[in-house]
Amino acid sequence: MNTKFTIATLSSQPETIAALANLIIDTVANGGSVSFMHPLAPEKATAFWEASLAAAGRGERVILGAYDGNLLISTVTLLLDCPPNQPHRAEIAKMMTRVEYRGQGAARMLLQAAEHIAVERGKTLLTLDTAEDEGAAGLYDKMGYQRTGVIPDFALKPHGGLTGTIIYWKRL
Helix, strand or coil: CCCCCEEEECCCCHHHHHHHHHHHHHHHHCCCCCCCCCCCCHHHHHHHHHHHHHHHHCCCEEEEEEEECCEEEEEEEEECCCCCCCCCEEEEEEEEECHHHCCCCHHHHHHHHHHHHHHHCCCCEEEEEEECCCCCHHHHHHCCCEEEEEEEEEEECCCCCEEEEEEEEEEC
8 A cells, every 4th residue: 555645624614625626537537436427627626625624624424535746646534414213324435546646555545544534423334336447446345445336327327328336345
């Protein structure tokens, strides 16, 4: 694992929003299925991260970033705001890594940090989903997440066409 990356909890700062918007635009342009279609307008990307960071400010989620120096190279969101009958659970969302940094350990570091925070917050179960095509299934498999199954044709790929979604869980 690459130890040159630093992990930080992100907050609503203009430079952070701009970096996150750039990362999600890049991810979608490169086929990442993270709820948006290509081309992703900068205004939509910015609005998404403004709303997400506002939710983080309310304690509903934690957004983590991995940096190589001053460059945001990867992010993951830990969703904490589950229904009243699921206080023990959290969800992993919006795992994204710049293409040129994939396979270097940043996503693994982020996922470990998110798991640590979940435990600190009293969570005993994590869930997530990832695209069957070009998703992060290999990472989740290596990190001990259990596949529940695949929902076929769950979402559109950023450049068109349908992809299935793999559902995962992990006890902490």
